Amino acid sequence: MLLKELGNLNIDKLCVILLIEADYNWLAKLLVNRRLIPHAEELGLIPDEEFSSRTDHRAIKVAVCQCFFWDRLRQLRRPGGLGSFDAAQCYDKIVHLFCLLGAQSWGMPLPAIVMLLLTIQLMTFFLRTGYGVSDCSYDGTWSNPFQGVCQGNGGSPSFWLMCCSFLVQYLHQVGHIIRFISAISGAILSLAA
Secondary structure: OEEOOOOOOOHHHEEOOOOOOHHHHHHHHHHHHHHHHHHHHHHOOOOOOOOOOOOOOOHHHHHHHHHHHHHHHHHHOOOOOOOOOOOOOOHHHOOHHHHHHHHHHOOOOHHHHHHHHHHHHOOEEEEEEOOEEEEEEEEOOOOOOOOOOOOOOOOHHHHHHHHHHHHHHHHHHOOOOEEEEOOOOOOEEEEOO
8 A cells, every 4th residue: 555645645536556466467568558558559449538558649649638628618618628547447347248248349269368367356365564564365266256457557557558548439329418519620530538
């Protein structure tokens, strides 16, 4: 557990990071980050609004897009809102069935997905603090498996990108989008997030 704020030891202000075996972490990065995401980008499965965990996308692009968005709303004299949400504990909330179906639909082989997710479901956890490693542990069982993809897992950002991509695509399908028409070229840009 790491401090989010210097000197603040409240339990809700501590960040839980899992120290996962290096070979599992390397394999998760290889299968998900270096193979699945480039494959999905090649096929155009990731919406344009998604910036994280992608090739040639940087945080500065998000800031520039926000500036353009607000400038355009001011020009059109239209109301708008921005939800700036902390993705705290988002990795712990991902349901494995959603990951399994999403990764399969993007072309990842089923044995690879099952291996990555089953390892998390049946993992044994020990708590490590400044006082050392705890003697007792807790683990997932077949009847009550753990969910989430773990903060500290090399594949977690890409799994989160995949889940968000499906949500953004759904917003497009049901029509919850905003359309911008470029003043110079007349190009239409539709965004959901």
